[in-house]
Amino acid sequence: MGSVRVLFVAYLSLIGLGLVYFALLGLLGR
Amino acid sequence: MTRLRRIVRDNGLGLAFGGLFLATLIGQAFAGLAQFNEQQVAQGSEPVSLPDYLTSSSFAVDVVENWQSEYLQFFLYVFATVWLVQRGSPESKELDQAGPESDEDQRVGPHADDDSPGWARVGGWRTLVFSRSLGLVMGVIFLLCWGVQSLAGWAAYNSEQLGQHQDPVSWAGYLAAPDFWSRTFQNWQSEMLAVGSMAVLSVYLRQRGSPESKPVGAAHDDTGQTG
Numbered sequence: 001m002g003s004v005r006v007l008f009v010a011y012l013s014l015i016g017l018g019l020v021y022f023a024l025l026g027l028l029g030r
Numbered sequence: 031m032t033r034l035r036r037i038v039r040d041n042g043l044g045l046a047f048g049g050l051f052l053a054t055l056i057g058q059a060f061a062g063l064a065q066f067n068e069q070q071v072a073q074g075s076e077p078v079s080l081p082d083y084l085t086s087s088s089f090a091v092d093v094v095e096n097w098q099s100e101y102l103q104f105f106l107y108v109f110a111t112v113w114l115v116q117r118g119s120p121e122s123k124e125l126d127q128a129g130p131e132s133d134e135d136q137r138v139g140p141h142a143d144d145d146s147p148g149w150a151r152v153g154g155w156r157t158l159v160f161s162r163s164l165g166l167v168m169g170v171i172f173l174l175c176w177g178v179q180s181l182a183g184w185a186a187y188n189s190e191q192l193g194q195h196q197d198p199v200s201w202a203g204y205l206a207a208p209d210f211w212s213r214t215f216q217n218w219q220s221e222m223l224a225v226g227s228m229a230v231l232s233v234y235l236r237q238r239g240s241p242e243s244k245p246v247g248a249a250h251d252d253t254g255q256t257g
Contacts, residue, residue, distance in 0.1 A: 003037040007044045014048075015171060018097075019178050022090035026181030029188065030087050 055093070062089055073193055087185035091213070094182060098175035099217030105168035107225055117253055118233035120244045124254040136161070176214070183210055 031039075038045065059080070066088055067077040083089055112130060116122040134141045138161065142151035149160035159166070180201070187209050188198035204210055228242075234250055237243040244255045 003041055004044075007041050007048075011044070011048070015097075019094070019174050022094045022182050023178045025085060025087045025090040026178065026183075026185045029185045030085055 058093065059084060062092055075193060087182045087189065090182035091179055091186045094175050095179045095213045095217055098172055098179050099221050101168050101172035101175055102218065103221035103225055105165055105172050108165040108168060115253065116229045118250050119229050119253060120232050120256045121229045122253055179213065180205060180210060183213060
């Protein structure tokens with residue numbers, strides 16, 4: 001189950017980091 | 031079987047779709063850049079580079095407006111299928127099981143198994159939250175994505191306004207703008223059609239070997255069976 005847990009965390013991290021990045025692009029008005 | 035082979039086999043779905051996501055995002059980056067630069071040239075502005083485009087609100091809103099609708103789809107589907115059934119569909123529960131079901135059926139609290147997750151066994155608020163965690167997380171991601179769509183869409187809208195020598199709008203003003211709601215509804219409508227299609231088409235159609243389908247020989251009237 002170790003690799004499954006890594007994938008779970010990777011998916012949530014990808015979504016979280018993506019959202020922070022896109023929010024910053026919006027807030028910085030680029 | 032080597033350790034690496036086992037990891038790849040155990041995670042086939044997650045790895046394949048993660049890889050397809052990255053590949054299609056790269057495709058979107060190049061196609062989006064070409065489209066953006068067509069508009070720039072048509073407006074008499076300079077074309078932009080790929081790094082400039084990837085750090086633009088225009089790229090951000092195009093990506094995240096699709097994200098929000100996908101998470102809305104799963105949030106609604108996860109919650110709707112608790113209460114609504116569809117006769118004959120493998121996507122549905124059996125007709126008499128609508129609702130959150132009994133603690134015994136759900137193996138919660140004293141009915142938990144030895145290998146049940148701790149939060150299923152413990153009771154109280156933790157079991158309450160864990161019992162709804164899939165829908166909750168999908169719903170939270172949807173709201174965050176929709177919020178980020180409004181920010182990135184606002185910035186992209188205002189840079190277009192400035193390019194056309196028109197006044198920028200406030201964030202609240204953008205929330206009432208046709209651009210925000212057009213981007214929102216054009217994504218939502220397709221999700222609703224796709225989810226409804228999956229529930230209804232799977233009554234009479236089969237996909238051998240897929241857990242999204244009934245077994246090929248299952249009766250059209252069989253509900254809640256997966257193959």
